[in-house]
Amino acid sequence: MTKNFKSSLILLALASNLLFALPMMADTKSAPTSTMTDQNMSGHSSSEAAHGESQATEITVAKDEEFEVSVQTDPEKPTPNKPVTIMISVKNQSTQEPVLDASVNVSMMLMDSGSHSNMSGMSMDSDTTIKGQATLDNMEPGMYAVTLTPTKQGEWSQDIQISSPTHGETTLTVPLTVSKTGPNWLLIGSVGGIVVLAGIIAQFLKRKQSTVKEVQ
Amino acid sequence: MSQKTQPNSSQTKNFLKFKPLKRFLQSSLYPGIFQWLAVIIFAVIMVETLAGPTNAHDNFGTAATWVLWWPLLPLFFFLFGRFWCAVCPFAWVSDLTQRFLGANRKVPNFLRKYGLWIIDITFIFITWSDHIWGVVESPRGSGTLLLLILGGVMVTAMLFERRTWCRYLCFLGSLSGNYSRTGMLELRADKEICKTCTTRDCYKGNSKAAGCPMFEFPMAMENNANCNLCGNCIKSCPHDSIRLTPRKPTSEFWGMTRARFEESFLAIVIVGIVFVQNITMLEFYPTYLKWAELSLGIANRDIAFTILFVIAMTTPVLLLFLATAISQRFTGETLRTAFARFGYAVIPLDLAAHMAHNLFHLLAEGKSIYYTFMGLFGKHIEGPTSFVSDPTIQIMQYTLVISGTFGSLYTAYRIAKKNYGTKKALSVAMPYLVVILIFGVLNFLTFVVRMDMRM
Numbered sequence: 001m002t003k004n005f006k007s008s009l010i011l012l013a014l015a016s017n018l019l020f021a022l023p024m025m026a027d028t029k030s031a032p033t034s035t036m037t038d039q040n041m042s043g044h045s046s047s048e049a050a051h052g053e054s055q056a057t058e059i060t061v062a063k064d065e066e067f068e069v070s071v072q073t074d075p076e077k078p079t080p081n082k083p084v085t086i087m088i089s090v091k092n093q094s095t096q097e098p099v100l101d102a103s104v105n106v107s108m109m110l111m112d113s114g115s116h117s118n119m120s121g122m123s124m125d126s127d128t129t130i131k132g133q134a135t136l137d138n139m140e141p142g143m144y145a146v147t148l149t150p151t152k153q154g155e156w157s158q159d160i161q162i163s164s165p166t167h168g169e170t171t172l173t174v175p176l177t178v179s180k181t182g183p184n185w186l187l188i189g190s191v192g193g194i195v196v197l198a199g200i201i202a203q204f205l206k207r208k209q210s211t212v213k214e215v216q
Numbered sequence: 217m218s219q220k221t222q223p224n225s226s227q228t229k230n231f232l233k234f235k236p237l238k239r240f241l242q243s244s245l246y247p248g249i250f251q252w253l254a255v256i257i258f259a260v261i262m263v264e265t266l267a268g269p270t271n272a273h274d275n276f277g278t279a280a281t282w283v284l285w286w287p288l289l290p291l292f293f294f295l296f297g298r299f300w301c302a303v304c305p306f307a308w309v310s311d312l313t314q315r316f317l318g319a320n321r322k323v324p325n326f327l328r329k330y331g332l333w334i335i336d337i338t339f340i341f342i343t344w345s346d347h348i349w350g351v352v353e354s355p356r357g358s359g360t361l362l363l364l365i366l367g368g369v370m371v372t373a374m375l376f377e378r379r380t381w382c383r384y385l386c387f388l389g390s391l392s393g394n395y396s397r398t399g400m401l402e403l404r405a406d407k408e409i410c411k412t413c414t415t416r417d418c419y420k421g422n423s424k425a426a427g428c429p430m431f432e433f434p435m436a437m438e439n440n441a442n443c444n445l446c447g448n449c450i451k452s453c454p455h456d457s458i459r460l461t462p463r464k465p466t467s468e469f470w471g472m473t474r475a476r477f478e479e480s481f482l483a484i485v486i487v488g489i490v491f492v493q494n495i496t497m498l499e500f501y502p503t504y505l506k507w508a509e510l511s512l513g514i515a516n517r518d519i520a521f522t523i524l525f526v527i528a529m530t531t532p533v534l535l536l537f538l539a540t541a542i543s544q545r546f547t548g549e550t551l552r553t554a555f556a557r558f559g560y561a562v563i564p565l566d567l568a569a570h571m572a573h574n575l576f577h578l579l580a581e582g583k584s585i586y587y588t589f590m591g592l593f594g595k596h597i598e599g600p601t602s603f604v605s606d607p608t609i610q611i612m613q614y615t616l617v618i619s620g621t622f623g624s625l626y627t628a629y630r631i632a633k634k635n636y637g638t639k640k641a642l643s644v645a646m647p648y649l650v651v652i653l654i655f656g657v658l659n660f661l662t663f664v665v666r667m668d669m670r671m
Contacts, residue, residue, distance in 0.1 A: 017596040181265040187360060195374075202374035205319035 064168045068093045078154045078178045088144045098142020102164040104134040111155040127151040150178045218658040231460040241447045250303035252497050256304035259460040265359030274357040276588035282352050284582050287574030293395035301444035306369045313373040320377040331384030332478035343489045379429040394442035397468045405434035418449040425451035428629045466623050469560050470630040480559020486566040487532040494662035519579045539647035546644045561628035566621020572613040576667050579603045613663040621656030
């Protein structure tokens with residue numbers, strides 16, 4: 001009875017470990033890999049949006065009467081809690097000249113969408129709303145960059161507000177998918193560790209049993 | 217008494233009289249040949265779900281598991297009992313682990329006594345976690361679940377004898393145990409022959425095969441719940457006592473002599489689980505959840521869902537308790553005993569609703585299995601995923617749910633008839649019939665609205 005009780009305790013402890021590892025899945029919620037397919041630009045003028053063809057660079061281009069804006073992210077496929085640099089190239093739509101006097105603000109919000117839901121809303125927690133001001137980057141004229149760190153995986157919405165004293169203002173909304181792509185080694189390692197531990201215990205019990213048999 | 221529990225057909229039709237089938241079941245090819253196939257596919261699924269594309273749409277593991285295997289599973293249970301458990305890759309892993317590392321300890325009494333409750337709770341928890349964290353629609357979530365099961369299987373195989381996990385801890389095993397009881401196939405031993413047996417090889421095992429991995433003694437077996445048709449007893453029985461016979465669907469419940477509260481509880485909980493699965497995949501569900509959030513004054517969707525989930529889980533249980541309380545006036549039995557006895561009556565409806573729900577995934581998304589399989593070889597294929605039109609699927613769903621409802625109604629009546637006699641049968645069964653009808657109508661209504669896809 002005592003032995004059975006001990007075995008029960010061991011089993012329960014192991015089963016609980018396994019069961020409570022499930023919350024780690026909270027970080028593994030599925031997220032579509034297709035990115036930046038639905039942009040819109042709103043401001044004082046009518047807007048037009050297009051998705052860049054190149055899969056490698058994932059450039060999102062949006063145009064309106066005053067601006068032509070292209071957005072890139074580095075890394076291309078952001079992961080949670082890793083900084084992502086958002087590069088925004090702002091050009092004059094009619095002249096194709098870079099706009100150098102713009103103030104560019106980026107506000108990222110996690111789209112609060114459930115796994116079974118088509119409905120989407122904004123999550124307004126502090127860790128799901130991130131803001132930053134993009135500054136002129138030296139890489140190319142008219143390129144503004146800001147580095148932000150998305151805290152969770154999922155669909156984020158980037159609101160890019162561009163304000164220029166000479167060209168007016170506009171707002172561009174670009175989705176950003178933050179997802180884990182690799183295996184969850186922590187989980188795999190944990191389960192593997194528990195299995196190894198159980199294996200060691202099993203061998204210990206086996207040896208004990210055979211010792212008892214030999215004595216008898 | 218035990219003679220009554222044997223359906224008549226079992227005395228006349230024995231599939232094992234068909235020599236080629238018997239030879240196959242007695243050979244080492246069975247169930248190995250199926251197991252190896254399952255293990256190979258399972259290995260691909262594990263790798264895909266743990267390390268493949270994170271989008272369910274592109275993941276073969278997700279498609280193979282939730283669009284093919286999960287929908288076909290209840291059909292298998294209905295046609296072949298727990299045959300799946302015989303070929304299950306986890307069972308193979310369990311046997312292999314045990315052979316090399318097993319300490320073969322006796323199963324703790326705690327598990328014997330409360331194993332089914334652990335299963336009940338785990339099943340509810342997994343269903344809840346699917347909606348909170350996305351198990352089915354997240355390849356990583358599915359992979360995590362499979363990995364945790366694999367870990368659990370290996371740990372129990374190392375510590376305890378036979379297939380302890382499958383018998384006492386596998387939530388799917390319990391589900392299959394329940395569903396296979398409605399099934400059309402049964403394996404039993406000829407009690408007259410077994411009376412003269414002194415070796416008990418079917419339980420202990422011999423040089424031909426190991427003893428029953430599910431801790432069953434075929435002579436005493438009265439139901440399908442724990443027989444996984446592994447064929448060990450067919451191989452090991454020296455007296456040719458084992459029979460494999462067809463039977464009428466749901467007939468096992470009609471002559472049932474022993475009812476377990478935990479099994480009935482699981483059956484009634486599955487009503488809620490299937491209902492939640494149906495509701496959450498309907499197109500109006502997001503709007504409904506939003507309404508619930510606003511009505512309950514809860515900003516967090518997960519909490520709102522949890523409240524609805526608890527309501528969905530407890531309502532069927534409470535309704536059955538209510539029916540039992542009313543029916544008690546005619547029987548004078550305790551609430552627990554009557555609940556345990558009649559809880560089984562909902563299993564045909566559970567099975568039918570489960571099949572109807574997953575029929576949509578199989579027939580409306582079935583081609584995604586091929587697309588994602590080709591994805592494994594770097595071929596990206598897009599196209600329509602359905603095999604048949606939505607209205608056709610709906611008609612099949614209606615047919616299934618109606619059949620399941622009638623099956624449950626009839627089962628409840630037969631249980632009442634067997635235990636309380638023909639005169640009292642209808643009055644005793646009436647409260648249960650009303651409750652089953654409510655469940656049937658609710659399930660039917662969920663199939664009127666189109667469901668969302670998994671892939």
